[in-house]
Amino acid sequence: MNLLDTLLRCVAALVVFLTFPLIIGQTEHKVMAHMQGRLGPMYAGGFHGWAQLVADGVKFAQKEDIVPAGADRRIFQLAPAVSLLPYLFVLLVVPVGPHGFVGQAVDAGIFFVLAVMGVGVIGKLMAGWASANKFSLLGGLRTAAQLMSYELPMVLAAASAAMAAGTLSLTGIVEAFHWWWLPWQAIGAFVFFTAGLAELQRPPFDMPVADSEIIFGAYTEYTGLRFAFFLLSEYAGILVVCALTTVLFLGGWHGPLPDSLGWLWTILKTFALAFVVIWLRVTYPRLREDQLMRFAWTVLVPLALVQLALTGIIKVAISQ
Amino acid sequence: MNILAAAGSLAPATRGFLSPTGAEIVFVLVGLAVLGAAVISVGTRQLVHAALWLVVALGGLAIEFLLLTAEFVAWVQVLIYLGSVVVLVLFGLMLTKAPIGRSPDADSGNRWVALLVALAAAGTLVTLVVDAFRTSWIDLGAGGGSASVTGASLFRNWVLPFEALSVLLLAALIGAIVLSRSRQAAAPKPRAGRLRTGKPVGAAPAAKSPAAQSPSSERES
Amino acid sequence: MNLPGSGLAKGLAVTLRTMTKKTVTAQYPEVQPHLPPRSRGVIGLLEENCTVCMLCARECPDWCIYIDSHKETLPAVDPNARARTRNVLDRFAIDFSLCMYCGICIEVCPFDALFWSPEFEYAETDILELTHERDKLREWMWTVPAPPALDPGAEEPKEIAAARKAADKLAAAAGGDPA
Numbered sequence: 001m002n003l004l005d006t007l008l009r010c011v012a013a014l015v016v017f018l019t020f021p022l023i024i025g026q027t028e029h030k031v032m033a034h035m036q037g038r039l040g041p042m043y044a045g046g047f048h049g050w051a052q053l054v055a056d057g058v059k060f061a062q063k064e065d066i067v068p069a070g071a072d073r074r075i076f077q078l079a080p081a082v083s084l085l086p087y088l089f090v091l092l093v094v095p096v097g098p099h100g101f102v103g104q105a106v107d108a109g110i111f112f113v114l115a116v117m118g119v120g121v122i123g124k125l126m127a128g129w130a131s132a133n134k135f136s137l138l139g140g141l142r143t144a145a146q147l148m149s150y151e152l153p154m155v156l157a158a159a160s161a162a163m164a165a166g167t168l169s170l171t172g173i174v175e176a177f178h179w180w181w182l183p184w185q186a187i188g189a190f191v192f193f194t195a196g197l198a199e200l201q202r203p204p205f206d207m208p209v210a211d212s213e214i215i216f217g218a219y220t221e222y223t224g225l226r227f228a229f230f231l232l233s234e235y236a237g238i239l240v241v242c243a244l245t246t247v248l249f250l251g252g253w254h255g256p257l258p259d260s261l262g263w264l265w266t267i268l269k270t271f272a273l274a275f276v277v278i279w280l281r282v283t284y285p286r287l288r289e290d291q292l293m294r295f296a297w298t299v300l301v302p303l304a305l306v307q308l309a310l311t312g313i314i315k316v317a318i319s320q
Numbered sequence: 321m322n323i324l325a326a327a328g329s330l331a332p333a334t335r336g337f338l339s340p341t342g343a344e345i346v347f348v349l350v351g352l353a354v355l356g357a358a359v360i361s362v363g364t365r366q367l368v369h370a371a372l373w374l375v376v377a378l379g380g381l382a383i384e385f386l387l388l389t390a391e392f393v394a395w396v397q398v399l400i401y402l403g404s405v406v407v408l409v410l411f412g413l414m415l416t417k418a419p420i421g422r423s424p425d426a427d428s429g430n431r432w433v434a435l436l437v438a439l440a441a442a443g444t445l446v447t448l449v450v451d452a453f454r455t456s457w458i459d460l461g462a463g464g465g466s467a468s469v470t471g472a473s474l475f476r477n478w479v480l481p482f483e484a485l486s487v488l489l490l491a492a493l494i495g496a497i498v499l500s501r502s503r504q505a506a507a508p509k510p511r512a513g514r515l516r517t518g519k520p521v522g523a524a525p526a527a528k529s530p531a532a533q534s535p536s537s538e539r540e541s
Numbered sequence: 542m543n544l545p546g547s548g549l550a551k552g553l554a555v556t557l558r559t560m561t562k563k564t565v566t567a568q569y570p571e572v573q574p575h576l577p578p579r580s581r582g583v584i585g586l587l588e589e590n591c592t593v594c595m596l597c598a599r600e601c602p603d604w605c606i607y608i609d610s611h612k613e614t615l616p617a618v619d620p621n622a623r624a625r626t627r628n629v630l631d632r633f634a635i636d637f638s639l640c641m642y643c644g645i646c647i648e649v650c651p652f653d654a655l656f657w658s659p660e661f662e663y664a665e666t667d668i669l670e671l672t673h674e675r676d677k678l679r680e681w682m683w684t685v686p687a688p689p690a691l692d693p694g695a696e697e698p699k700e701i702a703a704a705r706k707a708a709d710k711l712a713a714a715a716g717g718d719p720a
Contacts, residue, residue: 031560033564033566034559034560034564035556035557035559035560036559037559037562037564037565037566038564038565038566039564039566039568042568070420071420072366072368072420075368075369075372106391107391107392107466107467108391108392108395108466108467111392111395111396111399111467112395114399114403115395115396115398115399115402115403116398117403118398118399118402118403118404118407119398119402119403121403121407122372122375122402122406122407122410125407125410125411125414126372128414129368129410129414129420130368130420132420137414140414141411141414141415144407144410144411144414145411147407148404148407148408148411151403151404155399168467279553279556279557280553282556283552283553283555283556284549284552
């Protein structure tokens with residue numbers, strides 16, 4: 001792999017990182033509006049408000065960048081980057097198509113992905129603490145508690161997929177996929193996707209940013225581009241979680257079309273899942289903090305363990 | 321030594337130290353960064369900054385693991401230490417006491433003793449490592465520390481320590497549960513919801529509680 | 542029918558169904574709203590019909606109609622008769638910042654000088670400009686829709702019936718003379 005190739009892959013990942021979250025955000029605008037009997041943005045860009053998020057970006061860039069007087073300046077300013085960058089790194093290793101259609105194949109891909117995504121929490125904790133605001137601190141604490149609780153079922157569900165495939169590499173998992181994995185890994189897929197939603201603090205798991213009680217959680221004091229970065233990290237997170245669910249449980253590029261069009265399947269499945277994410281947000285109300293924790297520990301963790309046992313049993317039965 | 325054997329052979333020192341490769345330079349630089357971050361982490365008077373410098377130090381260690389081709393260990397380091405342990409530390413700090421700015425009571429009276437212990441420990445470790453390897457050179461092959469190699473080594477040669485560790489962790493887990501449970505049993509607190517449902521609507525509170533207690537409870541409320 | 546999670550599924554179905562339905566958003570500046578035919582938008586004044594009887598101004602619950610007038614003496618047609626006086630309208634204004642669109646003025650006008658118009662886009666940045674003077678009120682008259690058609694077989698309106706009667710009489714007189 002020469003330098004040019006590496007550079008090209010990095011640039012491609014960056015472009016995907018900067019555009020796909022916007023597409024998801026715009027889809028959310030429109031889908032959410034129509035699910036509520038509204039039209040959503042209609043002006044920016046002319047045709048059905050397609051450039052709404054671009055306009056939002058311009059607006060954010062124009063805003064004054066305020067750091068509260070009592071805040072810890074450097075950490076306050078650093079937090080958005082810490083929150084955003086992990087998703088970029090994750091995107092780099094998600095396989096899109098067969099034959100090396102991936103930013104950078106990593107041997108222990110699942111571990112890399114889960115590890116790096118866990119780092120994003122630190123950014124949110126930093127933001128919550130450094131804002132010198134009690135709502136921010138509460139939001140940060142809720143974020144941390146929620147992410148720690150949901151990390152476990154997520155890792156267990158991912159481990160089930162890795163067990164089924166017999167490899168930790170994301171590309172290897174997709175290559176080992178067969179259609180009958182769908183019923184076999186259904187519980188795992190459910191647990192992974194739900195825990196992923198909770199990691200992103202998407203409704204109905206958006207207790208850490210519950211606007212009716214703690215304003216906007218850890219992001220309360222942020223304005224301008226830094227706030228936009230936090231929002232971007234949320235939408236990049238949707239992209240990453242949907243892409244990972246696709247790769248681990250829905251067979252990535254496997255589909256009726258020939259292999260050369262495999263990337264289309266990956267993207268299609270990812271966006272279908274993103275639609276589900278939006279759909280869930282529109283449909284369900286926010287869970288209370290105790291319900292949130294109870295759901296993680298009494299529903300998702302046992303389900304993930306059941307899936308692990310099931311995977312193990314069938315794996316042994318197959319190999320004999 | 322199975323990991324090392326898998327990673328490369330303990331070849332005699334055929335390389336000079338004066339012509340380092342790029343990877344070696346990066347290794348040393350990252351090592352210095354880790355050392356600096358660790359020292360600041362211990363020395364700073366701002367509690368949360370200390371935890372964040374710890375993040376830098378542990379992340380740097382993960383990079384060092386990567387440079388040594390121990391990919392699996394590196395990601396585990398990030399997942400466990402950065403993603404969980406440091407987050408727990410930060411969580412605990414913020415729950416209890418995390419002022420912005422310097423904490424006046426961050427200095428311990430034991431700091432000279434601590435410095436002594438740290439220096440002694442570092443001295444012992446460095447001496448040990450230097451004495452063990454001396455000038456031997458380990459050729460690092462790509463994939464030498466991959467998940468499959470690490471896994472095979474762990475479950476073939478090191479099963480017993482692994483299982484012992486898991487039993488230890490299980491004991492810690494059960495201990496934590498027992499500790500948190502016993503305190504609950506000592507001071508039973510009825511949940512607010514149940515209290516409300518148990519009380520008939522409109523019942524006078526004075527009728528239930530003894531007359532002697534009712535003034536105090538009123539004053540409280 | 543009480544499967545666990547059936548409520549959750551029902552919620553998803555509701556949102557999905559709503560998404561496929563037509564939205565209720567009114568895209569007002571681009572698309573004009575579809576108003577009922579007799580909407581109360583603004584009040585028009587047909588000043589030719591106004592006799593300055595002041596009924597509207599007196600009945601207005603919030604006194605938002607301002608009328609000024611003076612009397613004019615018309616020279617008598619017949620030298621034996623008295624000279625007639627006539628009320629001449631000097632000012633007729635409705636303050637739409639006070640008007641509550643009750644329509645009482647239109648109801649009480651005995652001479653059909655006030656009408657409802659469905660026009661509603663006359664917001665101003667200065668509240669004083671919401672007081673529409675007589676020329677503006679006269680302009681609104683052009684936007685007043687034609688009265689609804691009568692029911693089939695309904696009685697003729699009185700003025701038309703009277704006119705027809707006169708015309709018939711005239712025709713009969715004209716027809717009778719040569720006969």
